[in-house]
Amino acid sequence: MLAVVTGGAGFIGSHTVDRLIAGGHHVVVLDDFRTGKRANLAQHAGNDRLTIVACDVAHGIFAALAPVTAKHGPVERIVHLAAQVSVVHSVDNPLTDMQVNYGGTLHVLEYARAHGVKKVVFASSAAVYGDVVEMPVDEDTPRRPVSPYGIDKLASELALDYYAAVHGVPATWLRFFNVYGPRQDPGSPYSGVISIFADRARAGRPLLIFGDGGQTRDFVYVGDVVRAIVAALGDGNSRVVANVGTGGEITVLQLARTIVELCGNKSTIDHAPMRAGEILKSRARVDRLRDALGIVAETSLVDGLRETLR
DSSP: OEEEEETTTSHHHHHHHHHHHHTTOEEEEEEOOSSOOGGGGGGGTTOTTEEEEEOOGGGOSHHHHHHHHHHHOOOOEEEEOOSOOOHHHHHHOHHHHHHHHHHHHHHHHHHHHHHTOSEEEEEEEGGGTOSOSSSSBOTTSOOOOOSHHHHHHHHHHHHHHHHHHHHOOOEEEEEEOEEEOTTOOTTSTTSOHHHHHHHHHHTTOOEEEESSSOOEEOEEEHHHHHHHHHHHTSSSOTTEEEEESOSOOEEHHHHHHHHHHHHTSOOOEEEEOOOTTOOSOOOBOOHHHHHHHOOOOOOOHHHHHHHHHO
């Protein structure tokens, strides 16, 4: 099939591209390279099953895809990962965040409607739930996002449901919990906590925790996330939402200590005030991921951390 991966040069996107190309599909990457890196796709250099198009999805994708489809035929599936992914940035820049994230989703859906795309898989987030008292969080938990990032992810979900119900665009949305793994950029202050902790611990530098470290997260390895994405690309399961996590949780303080131990050095752990918009507790109920998509997270946190550090 011809599959489009928006944000395909990014962390999760490039791993998705790897899996799709390994499956024999032709993949079109749409990425503006503000955070995505061509180096993440260097392993496919010269592969005629990969087409890379520099494109800001928030400005539309019709023109970017026209020459590709003229050569290779119609787009059959879209994985929509392109987004501004920092909660902190969204709090500081809510208008830009919503224009990029919600606007980008609308452009993808309009393309899918106009061209009869067979499935759109959207990367949503546990941020749509906001602060939840009862754990684990299931998909029917009331959505009360506490950041612009969570708001535009929820708005995008509603748009997908509308396009599926009214315009017949088959869509599945996956609520990612805390994804980690190789290629996650530790150089960004907005990157995932594991990549930042790992980078600092390898260098023997202090690890900085915002708050007391008692906040919990459900960390899921990128390989398991990609398995869920590819499963969702299949026929059926339209208008289905599923959490993508492990069903477990660990405190940020425990995580920091584990990474320091795995690195075998003496990095200290420092603390700073809690950041606005940050969720205190997070753990996914993953029954629907298993029942609807046949996916169960297979990678333990320690094994995933070792692979990330390697």
